[in-house]
Amino acid sequence: MNTNDLKIFEAVAESGSFTKAADRMFTVQSNVTARIKSLEEEFDTKLFSRTSRKVELTDEGQLLMKYAKQIQYLVEEAKNEIKSSDTVNGHLVIGCMETTMALKAPEILLAFGEKYPAVELEFKSDDRDMLISDVLNYKLDAAFVSAPLNVNGLEKIKIKEEQLVILASSKESSLNNLVTKEALKSIVFDNGCIFRERLESWFSHKGIHNYKSIELNSIEGIINFVEAGLGISLLPEEVISKYYEGRKICTYPLNKQLGTMTTLLVYRKDKTTSRALQGFIDMHLQDII
Template sequence: MNTNDLRIFEAVAANGSFTKAAEAMFTVQSNVTARIKNLEEEFGADLFTRTSRKVALTSAGETLMQYSKQIDHLMQEAKKDIKKFSQVSGNLKIGCIETTMAFKVPDILTRFTEAYPDVDLEFKSQMRSDLINDVINYKLDAAFVSAPINSPELEQLHIKEEQLVILAPAHGPELKELLTKQPLKIIVFDQGCVFRARLEAWLNAKGIIQYKSIILNSLEGIINFVEAGLGISILPAELIEQYYSGRKLKTHMLNKELGTMSTVLIYRKNVPQSRALKAFVEMY
């Protein structure tokens, strides 16, 4: 017996005729007759009474009809559940640094939500060390951070290389002269910011250890302060070119070692991934 046998059985009962059941099931009468005969042999009982005018369910046929409807219902529910399971849905918490939040998240949201509309994406902006800890401690599903990552608990997927540039005001002294001012002012995010660490490393390489940090918590604030001549900063060149090319800023290239930043996507190793996280990782 298979489910198609039961559908034929129900068609005969509904139409009161083997001929009409065959028409309804797009088959031949001989097939309907054979299927019903097989069911009766399997259950060891007559399922229909046959007369010259019509066929009708016996008491055994009535019993099978109830089970047949239950089986059909269960099959439909199974199809719904399997279809639902095959769809990518759920919630993802993704971390990133401030510049990624401003520069990349809109594109990520657009591309991912178009492909997987049933997944809710939640983004959180933090310092690099906090992002790494939150992924390790299951507070985030994944995070975009700068390489290198030296944690045996994390997988990392290379995303892109970015070129960092020194930012200075467009009007005023040249960068070389600005670096001689006492005290030199730098416009940065708080401790733990990868850009701040690169800028401080660049200054130390030039023998500049005396400087004053003006700490801000927004990308727009850093741009405004540098433009106003309150200090220098460091940010990705692509970010400046795409969003701040019209601002009164000068950019200065760095050497490859300090000026190149690799961004990676990190997520936990050896932990079963949700379908949503797998889809997010596979997008890259």
């Protein structure tokens, strides 16, 4: 077995097809079939169940996939570490929420780039569950997510606490008057967003069930819709006070349980931490950002 066999194995698992895996790996289907057969003989088990429509991982195949991702990751890390023993280099992919991407990522990139200029730092935004899944599956080196978190296999560092507030247009006389309207609308990100979950929890706590959601994909869009009086939303207070203070928006506090959000930095336990990732972790432990 070599690492390319594992790459072929992953390609088959992800595409569900020997033909598609061959295209992805720039080889022929017969080679893919041969390499999978060789792996099955080496591990003395069936790695895929084959049907007329697709191939799927067996339980044993799922287990091998877990180790294959670790092996591929470690090989790439070893290459990066060996390339230059006296310089921290490599490529880090960090996951974050939309607000972190828009408001914090630029200053993190600047501070980290000054200290580790040879490391390529990339950010990707997604919802909390997907960020956690991508860290566990080696698609992200680390991610900023909201607490609480109790997931096996992840280390976590507390980064900061933020206060969340409800946003409404300053055209409205009061929040109480607004939420009693029959046509109440929430201006939110897609499902899975922590801010949307908190707002919906607040609605439930207040006994508000007759509302509709307008989904947007940017903070600026949410601010514009709220300011225009199209509905209410929920975001960190810092976002409003630091970047949108002059807008025609009123903010309303929440109780401590709903209004406090703790941000964590999470990364995998079961791997050797690269010098690049350790540098990123240390930067936050030292409160540089």
